[in-house]
Amino acid sequence: MNLFTAKNISKTYSSNGFKLNDVSFELQAGKISGVVGENGNGKTTLLRIVAGDLSFDTGTVTYFGDNSIETLGWSAIKSRVAYIPQRIPRWYGGLRDNLIFEASIRNIKGNKVDAVIDDLVEKLGLSKYIHLKWSEISTGYRLRFQLAKMLIGSPDLLVLDEPIANLDINAQNKFLADLRAIVSEENRNVSVILSSQQLHEIENVADSVIFLKAGQLVYAGDVSKIGETRSDNEFELQGDFDLAFLQKQFPLIEIKQIAKTFHIKVPLELTSSEFLKQLIFAKKTVHYFRDISSSTRKLFNQ
Amino acid sequence: MKLYQILNNYLLRNFPNIWITRIHLFIPIGLAMFCLIFGLNTWIGYDLNTPLPKGESSVFLMIIPVLIYMVYWFVFQARYNVEKSGGKLTLVQDFVNYFSYFLMFFVAFTIIMAIPLSNNYKVANAITKSDLNQDVKLLNTGYGVFHLNYDIQETNNTYSFNYVNDYQALGRYYVNNNKSNEKLSITHAQFSELAQNYIQTYNKYADDYGQIKLSTSQLVALAFTNDNLPKDHRWRKSVDYKINEINKLQNNGWYKEFMEVEVFMVLGGFLAMLALLVWIFKQIFWKHYVFGLVAMLLTPLFIAIIGLLFFEIFRFDESFAFALVFLTYAIFSIKIIISVNSKQRNNSAIVMAMYLQLALPFLPLLILTSSNSHFQYLNDNISTIYIVSWGVGLISIAVFKYVYRRLSILPSKK
Numbered sequence: 001m002n003l004f005t006a007k008n009i010s011k012t013y014s015s016n017g018f019k020l021n022d023v024s025f026e027l028q029a030g031k032i033s034g035v036v037g038e039n040g041n042g043k044t045t046l047l048r049i050v051a052g053d054l055s056f057d058t059g060t061v062t063y064f065g066d067n068s069i070e071t072l073g074w075s076a077i078k079s080r081v082a083y084i085p086q087r088i089p090r091w092y093g094g095l096r097d098n099l100i101f102e103a104s105i106r107n108i109k110g111n112k113v114d115a116v117i118d119d120l121v122e123k124l125g126l127s128k129y130i131h132l133k134w135s136e137i138s139t140g141y142r143l144r145f146q147l148a149k150m151l152i153g154s155p156d157l158l159v160l161d162e163p164i165a166n167l168d169i170n171a172q173n174k175f176l177a178d179l180r181a182i183v184s185e186e187n188r189n190v191s192v193i194l195s196s197q198q199l200h201e202i203e204n205v206a207d208s209v210i211f212l213k214a215g216q217l218v219y220a221g222d223v224s225k226i227g228e229t230r231s232d233n234e235f236e237l238q239g240d241f242d243l244a245f246l247q248k249q250f251p252l253i254e255i256k257q258i259a260k261t262f263h264i265k266v267p268l269e270l271t272s273s274e275f276l277k278q279l280i281f282a283k284k285t286v287h288y289f290r291d292i293s294s295s296t297r298k299l300f301n302q
Numbered sequence: 303m304k305l306y307q308i309l310n311n312y313l314l315r316n317f318p319n320i321w322i323t324r325i326h327l328f329i330p331i332g333l334a335m336f337c338l339i340f341g342l343n344t345w346i347g348y349d350l351n352t353p354l355p356k357g358e359s360s361v362f363l364m365i366i367p368v369l370i371y372m373v374y375w376f377v378f379q380a381r382y383n384v385e386k387s388g389g390k391l392t393l394v395q396d397f398v399n400y401f402s403y404f405l406m407f408f409v410a411f412t413i414i415m416a417i418p419l420s421n422n423y424k425v426a427n428a429i430t431k432s433d434l435n436q437d438v439k440l441l442n443t444g445y446g447v448f449h450l451n452y453d454i455q456e457t458n459n460t461y462s463f464n465y466v467n468d469y470q471a472l473g474r475y476y477v478n479n480n481k482s483n484e485k486l487s488i489t490h491a492q493f494s495e496l497a498q499n500y501i502q503t504y505n506k507y508a509d510d511y512g513q514i515k516l517s518t519s520q521l522v523a524l525a526f527t528n529d530n531l532p533k534d535h536r537w538r539k540s541v542d543y544k545i546n547e548i549n550k551l552q553n554n555g556w557y558k559e560f561m562e563v564e565v566f567m568v569l570g571g572f573l574a575m576l577a578l579l580v581w582i583f584k585q586i587f588w589k590h591y592v593f594g595l596v597a598m599l600l601t602p603l604f605i606a607i608i609g610l611l612f613f614e615i616f617r618f619d620e621s622f623a624f625a626l627v628f629l630t631y632a633i634f635s636i637k638i639i640i641s642v643n644s645k646q647r648n649n650s651a652i653v654m655a656m657y658l659q660l661a662l663p664f665l666p667l668l669i670l671t672s673s674n675s676h677f678q679y680l681n682d683n684i685s686t687i688y689i690v691s692w693g694v695g696l697i698s699i700a701v702f703k704y705v706y707r708r709l710s711i712l713p714s715k716k
Contacts, residue, residue, distance in 0.1 A: 013716060048713075055646045055713040069645075074711045079388060092381040097314060101382060104318040105389025113315060153388050 001065050002026045003157050003191040004050055009059030011045055018215060020045050022059075025210050025220040027157065027191040032183055034202035034223075035195040036296050037212035043195040044086070044161055046212065050193055051083035051159040064156060082150035086162040088142055095137070095145055096130045102152040120148045124178055140171040144178070151182065160194035164201065172198060176205040199297050200290075211296045218299050227294035235264045235272060236297070238288040239279070249282060250275075261288070306330075319395045322382040323402040328375045332409035335371070336416045339364075343420035348428045350507050353540070354547055355425065357418030364414045372410050376580070383584055385707065393700055399584070400699055403577035411573065415560060422559065426551035434548060437503045441541070444500025448525055462487040497521040507541040567688055574695060575660065581699065582656050585706035590649060594656035624672040631665065634658040642705055647712040655709060659702045663695040 004027040011020045020042040027033055027050070035043045048054035049061070052074060062068055063077050091098050096117070103113045121127050124144045129137050137145070143163055150158060164172040183192055196202045203209065203223050211219040219226065238260050246255050246262060254265040266275060272291040279286055290297075306327065313321040320326070348355065384391050391399070412419075429437075447454075447463060454463040463486060488496065498518040505513045516524065555561075583591050608626070612618045634654045641651030666687050670680065 015716070052711075052713055055715055074713075075707070078711060082388075100314055101318055101321070102387065104315055104321075105384045105387055109316060 001029050001189075002062075003029050003064055004193075005062045005066065006049070007060045009049060009056045009061060011049065011054070011056045018042070018045075020049075020056075020212075020215045021217075023210075023212075023217045023220075024059075025208075025217070027193055028207075029156070029189045029191050030183060031207040032180065032192045032194070032205055033208045033210060034206035035193060035210045035212065036197065036199055036202060037195075037218075038197075038300065041212045042215045043212060045215075046210070047083075047159050047161050047193065047195055050157070051081055052078050053083060079153075080156040081159065082153060082155035082157070083159045084143075084146050084150060084161065084163060086165065088146045091134045091145070093133070095126075095132055095134070098145075099130075099148060099152060102149050106153050108152070116152060117148075120151055123182065124148050125174070139166045140168075140175065143167070143175065147179075154188070154190075156190060158190055158192045160192065162195050162197075164196055164198055172201050176201055180205050199295060199300075203295055209296055211299050213299070219296065224294075226296060230268070230293060232268055233266050233270060233272065233275075233291065233293040235266070235275060236288070236290045236292055237262050237264065237286060239284055239286040241279075241282075241284045245282075245284070249278065318389070319384055319391055319399055320402065322379070322384060323399055323406075324375060324378045325402045325406060328371070328378075328406060329409055332371065332406070332413055335367070335413050336409070339413070339416035340420040340423070343417055344424050346424075348421075348424040350428055350544070351505075351510060353509060354544055355421040357421050360417035360421070361414055364417060368410050368413050371413070372406075375406060379580060379583065380588070385585075393703065396581070396699055396703055397696070400577055400581045400696075403580040404573055407573040407576045411569065419557060419560065422551050422556040425548055426556040429548065431552050434545065434552065437506065438545060438549075440499045440503045441545075444496060444504065447496060448500060448521060454525055459490050460487050461490065461493050493525075494518055494522055497525070504541060507544050509540060512540060571663075571688070571691070574692065575663070578660060578695060578699075582659060582702075582706075585703065586652050586656065586710060590652040590656065593649075593653045597653060597657055598660065621672070624668065627668060628672075631658070631661070638705060638709075642708045644712065647709060647714045649714075652706070652709045655702060655705050659698050662698050663691040666690040666694060 006026075007024050008022050009020070009024070010022055012018070018040070023042075023046065025033070035046055037043050045054060049056050060068070063072055064080065069077065099117045099121070100113055103116055108116055121130055124147060126141065126144055126148060129141050129145075134142065147160075147163075164175055167175060179192060179194075182188065183190055194202070194206075206223055208222050209219065209226065210217065243255060243257050243262070246253070246264070250264070250266065250270075252267065253270075256263040264275075272289075272293075276286065276289060309326050310321070313326060454461055501514050501516065501518065501521060508514070514521070551559075582594070586594075609623075612622065612626075635658065638651050638655050638658065641648040670683060670687055674680075
């Protein structure tokens with residue numbers, strides 16, 4: 001079921017002239033969608049529109065099975081949408097008390113409160129921190145607690161703006177893995193949309209991706225289908241070779257060098273394994289290699 | 303502490319709307335502060351030889367701790383919010399919250415009044431009623447003899463004189479004025495006793511610097527020299543005043559001074575508005591709230607400018623002023639209705655809604671005043687208007703709960 005559908009939505013900020021232009025996409029139950037793009041390209045604007053926090057100028061959106069905003073009303077919509085902004089609002093008091101409060105205001109009473117909280121806390125690896133205060137936990141755990149807080153309300157749509165921006169690589173992977181596990185739970189029917197600049201991590205966890213560039217939708221669809229219709233392969237690599245060597249070794253390719261990294265566009269026939277084989281035969285050492293042919297990463301280079 | 307934790311946990315799990323008000327913590331703290339201050343002041347007690355304690359300065363003294371107490375409580379109000387966290391409050395729960403805020407302000411007020419109240423209590427209990435009556439009789443008799451009497455006659459060791467009751471303030475309460483020209487005859491021994499009692503009783507109430515320093519024999523001798531104690535002895539007035547105050551507190555009740563209906567009406571209205579301010583704070587974003595407060599604070603300035611312009615320069619009459627005020631109510635209402643039905647959040651409409659809600663309880667009074675501004679007419683109807691205003695204020699909670707929710711939930715423009 002589509003939990004959210006946007007058709008040709010646009011939003012213009014009169015103050016700086018930025019325009020999110022003609023964006024269409026769908027969010028489905030049980031799926032994770034990643035919104036990627038450079039800074040200031042409209043990711044937060046898009047997420048705020050999904051969360052009902054920001055109005056849009058043109059286009060239409062529907063929630064929870066093609067219901068219009070007029071049909072459902074904002075009150076009903078927002079009761080089913082959880083939005084975690086980039087800067088998580090501070091909590092006060094004990095973390096467990098805050099979770100109990102969240103449960104209590106949603107009419108989860110009696111023993112069920114502890115059952116719901118314990119379950120979430122266990123799944124998100126928060127048991128050790130449950131009796132601490134906000135100031136006593138790290139950014140990563142604050143995010144996890146915020147997620148637990150939101151999940152208590154069993155939202156249908158979970159909107160996360162740059163959730164992993166301030167996490168180290170291990171914390172990022174752990175958080176995204178937990179998110180995947182929660183979305184995959186049988187009794188949950190939640191759709192997650194999250195923005196990030198960590199393309200690799202997002203592509204690892206997301207089912208679909210929305211790529212924005214200067215407010216324009218460049219790509220919206222399944223992660224597995226990125227590059228399906230491509231005309232060439234793209235790689236990123238670093239090693240003990242220089243630009244001249246690559247140009248000599250691969251005369252038909254396009255090469256760009258940014259710092260130590262080479263961005264290489266090769267014909268579709270030259271696969272990544274074939275490419276690497278040629279480097280190895282030339283007795284070159286490869287320090288880093290990534291095939292971005294089917295990644296949104298290549299969209300950044302366009 | 304354990305009892306508090308049990309209660310706190312129970313409220314958190316079952317009545318989160320009450321838990322967030324934190325009255326289960328702050329009301330006991332407030333009452334404990336009141337009892338502590340009241341008890342301490344009473345324990346310190348009141349010495350009749352010292353001036354009556356003044357309550358006014360202590361009120362100002364208590365404002366600072368009470369402000370700290372209220373700010374600390376208000377900080378808690380900013381921390382948790384049922385509706386902003388995605389929960390829902392019924393109208394009954396909103397009223398429970400509103401009256402919780404009212405109760406908090408009332409407790410804060412009682413803390414401010416703890417010193418004046420305990421001052422009254424300790425003064426009223428500084429002496430028993432019967433002892434005070436006895437002292438007043440002695441003072442009246444003594445005053446008649448030693449301050450006013452010019453004609454004491456001695457016959458066979460018996461002194462006769464006119465009993466003059468000129469202890470006027472005291473006389474109003476204790477002494478039968480018919481006796482004021484009664485002729486009294488007493489023995490020398492009784493006369494000496496009268497002098498001794500007068501000195502003792504007078505000095506019991508007089509401040510240190512206003513004591514009668516004469517011995518009994520000196521006072522008796524003074525009575526025969528036609529050289530009485532000064533009639534308008536200024537220290538007598540302080541004793542007179544002090545006894546009157548004690549008497550008033552004993553007869554009327556030490557708390558009665560603060561229990562006047564008018565005082566309660568004004569206080570009730572004031573606290574109701576403060577509670578409404580807190581209730582509104584819970585409904586809207588703090589940014590709108592701050593704008594609303596600033597708008598209200600600037601209102602007197604705005605009124606002054608309008609008043610100067612229209613009524614001093616252009617000389618419009620009173621009815622024009624009322625028309626302007628009612629027009630403002632109407633414009634605000636229309637703007638809010640339009641914004642409630644809009645697709646986007648309108649920040650100024652939220653501020654206007656706050657402003658309108660706080661102004662609505664004054665509308666009945668304005669309507670009455672505009673129809674007839676005669677003082678007597680207003681005075682006759684003030685109780686009705688007061689009740690109607692309270693009603694309007696309470697109904698506004700039901701109406702504006704919907705308005706704020708609707709206005710705040712709409713997506714913003716940017």
